[in-house]
Amino acid sequence: MSPSVNEYVNQFEIHQKLVAMVSDFLGFDASGLMAFLVFAVTAFAIVNVMALIGGLGTYAERKISADIQLRQGPNRVGPYGILQFLADGVKMIMKETIYPAQADRALFNLAPVLALLGVFATLAVVPFSSGFTLANLNVGVFYLIGVGSLVGVAVFLGGYAANSKWSMLGGMRGASQIISYEVPVTITTLSIVLLAGGLSFGHFVENQGGFPHEWFIFHNPFTFIGFFVFFVGMLAETNRAPFDLPEAESELVSGYHTEYTGMRFGLFALAEYIEVFVLCGVAVAAFLGGYKVPFDLGNGVIFVEKLGLPAIIGKNIGQVLQLGSFVTKTLALYYVVIWVRWTFPRIRVDQVMTICWKYLTPIALFNLIGVVFWMYAFDNQSLWEILSHLGGGSHGGHH
Amino acid sequence: MISLPSYLFLSFALFIAGIAVMVARKNIIAIMLGIELILNSAALNFAAYTRFANDNIDGHLMSLFIIVIAAAEAAVGLAIVIRFFQIKETIHIDDAAQLQN
Amino acid sequence: MFNDTFFLLSAGLTLAGALGVVFTKNLMHACVMLLGTLFGVAGLYACIGADFLAASQLVIYAGGVVILMLFAVMLTGGSSDQANKFGIEKIAGMGNTKTYIFAGVSVAVISLTLLKIMAGYMKTFEQGELPPLTSTVEEIGTLLVTDHVLAFEISSILLLGALVGAAAIARPRKG
Numbered sequence: 001m002s003p004s005v006n007e008y009v010n011q012f013e014i015h016q017k018l019v020a021m022v023s024d025f026l027g028f029d030a031s032g033l034m035a036f037l038v039f040a041v042t043a044f045a046i047v048n049v050m051a052l053i054g055g056l057g058t059y060a061e062r063k064i065s066a067d068i069q070l071r072q073g074p075n076r077v078g079p080y081g082i083l084q085f086l087a088d089g090v091k092m093i094m095k096e097t098i099y100p101a102q103a104d105r106a107l108f109n110l111a112p113v114l115a116l117l118g119v120f121a122t123l124a125v126v127p128f129s130s131g132f133t134l135a136n137l138n139v140g141v142f143y144l145i146g147v148g149s150l151v152g153v154a155v156f157l158g159g160y161a162a163n164s165k166w167s168m169l170g171g172m173r174g175a176s177q178i179i180s181y182e183v184p185v186t187i188t189t190l191s192i193v194l195l196a197g198g199l200s201f202g203h204f205v206e207n208q209g210g211f212p213h214e215w216f217i218f219h220n221p222f223t224f225i226g227f228f229v230f231f232v233g234m235l236a237e238t239n240r241a242p243f244d245l246p247e248a249e250s251e252l253v254s255g256y257h258t259e260y261t262g263m264r265f266g267l268f269a270l271a272e273y274i275e276v277f278v279l280c281g282v283a284v285a286a287f288l289g290g291y292k293v294p295f296d297l298g299n300g301v302i303f304v305e306k307l308g309l310p311a312i313i314g315k316n317i318g319q320v321l322q323l324g325s326f327v328t329k330t331l332a333l334y335y336v337v338i339w340v341r342w343t344f345p346r347i348r349v350d351q352v353m354t355i356c357w358k359y360l361t362p363i364a365l366f367n368l369i370g371v372v373f374w375m376y377a378f379d380n381q382s383l384w385e386i387l388s389h390l391g392g393g394s395h396g397g398h399h
Numbered sequence: 400m401i402s403l404p405s406y407l408f409l410s411f412a413l414f415i416a417g418i419a420v421m422v423a424r425k426n427i428i429a430i431m432l433g434i435e436l437i438l439n440s441a442a443l444n445f446a447a448y449t450r451f452a453n454d455n456i457d458g459h460l461m462s463l464f465i466i467v468i469a470a471a472e473a474a475v476g477l478a479i480v481i482r483f484f485q486i487k488e489t490i491h492i493d494d495a496a497q498l499q500n
Numbered sequence: 501m502f503n504d505t506f507f508l509l510s511a512g513l514t515l516a517g518a519l520g521v522v523f524t525k526n527l528m529h530a531c532v533m534l535l536g537t538l539f540g541v542a543g544l545y546a547c548i549g550a551d552f553l554a555a556s557q558l559v560i561y562a563g564g565v566v567i568l569m570l571f572a573v574m575l576t577g578g579s580s581d582q583a584n585k586f587g588i589e590k591i592a593g594m595g596n597t598k599t600y601i602f603a604g605v606s607v608a609v610i611s612l613t614l615l616k617i618m619a620g621y622m623k624t625f626e627q628g629e630l631p632p633l634t635s636t637v638e639e640i641g642t643l644l645v646t647d648h649v650l651a652f653e654i655s656s657i658l659l660l661g662a663l664v665g666a667a668a669i670a671r672p673r674k675g
Contacts, residue, residue, distance in 0.1 A: 032501060032502065036502065104526075104528065106529065107528065107529070107532065110532070137551070138551060138635040138637055139551050139552055139554075139555040139637060142552070142555035142556070142558075142559060143554075143555050143558065145559055145563070146542075146555055146556075146557075146558025146559040146562060146563060147558060147562075149558075149559070149562050149563030149564075149567075150562060152563065152567055153535060153562065153566060153567060153570070156567060156570050157532065157570075160528060160570070160574065168574075172571075172574065175567055175570070175571070176571075179563060179564065179567055182563060198637075199637055400503075400504040400507055400508070401503060401504065401507050401547055401548065402627060403625065403627065404622055405507075405511070406544070406548070407618055407622075409511055409514060409515070409544065411611070411614055411615075411618065412514075412515055412518060413514065413518055413537070413541075414610075414614070415607045415610060415611050415614075416518035416519065416521060416522050417518075418603070418606060418607055418610055419522050419603040419604075419606075419607050420521055420522055420603075422599065422602050422603040422606050422607075423522070423595040423599045423600050423602070423603035424593070424594060424595050424599070425590075425591045425592065425593050425594075425595060425599065426527060426593035426594060428527060428569060428572055428573055428576070429527055429530060429593070429594060431569070432521055432530055432531065432534050432569070433521075435534060435538075435561075435565065436518060436521065436534070436537065439537070439538065439541050442541075442553075443541055443544060443545075446544075446545055446548060446550045446553055447548060449548075449550070450548040450549060450550070450630070451548075451627065451630070452625075454631070456636055456639055456640065456643070457643065457647070457648075459550055459552070459553055459636060459640055460640065460643055460644065460648050460651070462545075462550070462553050463552075463553060463556060463640070464651055464655055466553075466556055466557060466560050466561070467560075467655045467658070467659065468655070468658070469560075469561075469565065470560050470564055470565055470659075470662075471658050471659055471661075471662035472662075473564075473565045473568055473569070474568060474662050474663070474666040475662050475665055475666050475669070477568050477569065477571075477572040477666070477670075478665070478666035478667075478669040478670040479669055480572055480576060481572060481575055481576060481669075481670045482669050482670055484575070484576040485672060490576045490593075491590060491593060493590060493591070
């Protein structure tokens, strides 16, 4: 397991040669500089790809909603209308920036930037593949929860700064909803932390396998319930329907971004779509096996040994497979999020709090205790392992 | 650069900023911001001494308990502020001069 | 070198935020400045290898305390009576020149005292060899349930009391 992208790159001879060459050329030890460059290039790539995914998210949302409602959806710009998000972006950049007369200008400008900042900061720990992770922090999931709460502050400030009643109500609803649903989401994540034995995403993924029966979601009944608690909490934290109370069109016009125009509104929308992707990625890493590929194809050893490929090509094929596994699962979950949005009616504002505090939080606590009990009673074996011991006894191993 | 004196200076700066806020402001919430600054400076000191002048990490736990107490203090303090506002319709600290009602 | 850069950025954020909290005249801006300070302090923790502490700082302060503060500002805003019930003009909520002079005097006194103590300590302090930065999560987890288990349990009771107490105090009463 490579802790981060830099150490993954470092294991190749060609990169070491390159570092030595640059060091000779510059006259000092350039390994720090090269590490910085690797990080910078990777971060740049991730941010840009994520912005693209955020843009394509708006397109996917329209197309899937159109599909569900038996409409066409965007179909004019580019093939199947796939360039619609670029046209939208150009439109937003060209639009005039309007400040409400009573607005608090500084906070009004700060809020969308803060939302995007919080979301982009979470990208640092998302495990795209074993080598393509910016930083495998040993407090990864804790960091992600902490930085992700910047979005709540941004929603609140956006609602406050515009000085409009709709924005104010939307911002208050958004912030209260986000900090409330952090409780069940965090407690559910804690049960996975217990199973994985560590707070980093590396621990999460490495303790799962490539096949569904090795995933944490099927580890025991409590994590199976926990996944759905996490998913509902995730929908509420990203303000997606049926929990989109902060921007409920029928009552609040557009909630906390009512008064935003042009690219500032675009930044809020982009932050929302990227946050959905990131949280889907967290759900995949915590419950659905993350980047693991069946038969250990991911570490690329098999390509090197059986096919006789050079190490650099074999390893990178493994990385691409891992990346494909992660992105496929995440996008499938992303599809479910959009699907849920267009098939469920919005719930009432008191029901949001009832669901969080009266149902999800007790269920999450029950799950946490249940997972602890399971680990104690069955010696940390998964349901599948117990069943296969009972059935054939062919494995028969002592744990 | 990263040394005990620089950390102590930062902690000191946070502390006097907190004192200044607490003395200069008359709004209860603003005073609580000052209290948060002071608690942060204390926690920072514990962490700094743990790194530079100690070989176990008990100081980290002290910082952790300070953070926990700060959270509890903020919750109860703000609840009192909101209750005070419901009764007096102001959060000016000079209005909190009665022991009853 | 990158550690130093990160330290400078965090220290700058901390100091700028603290100065902003002291000098701004807008309570909402002060809360946002405090958020900057808290993030800066989290960065400072990260610089000295207190990773768990940095993450807790982010979770508890950025996610909890600052949003609570913002909520309290929203729920208590809107009062602007300039005189108290004796008809004496009140000092503005965010202070005026007089209170700032008081603050300056008290800061001067306290900082003189503190700097004197710190200078005496700094003269005799010798920096030894620093151990490499390691993960503190496991160690903190072990210490929490062994050496510090009493403080841990007491803080859990404190948090429960704070939760119930805050809900009981802030609840609007009839009549």
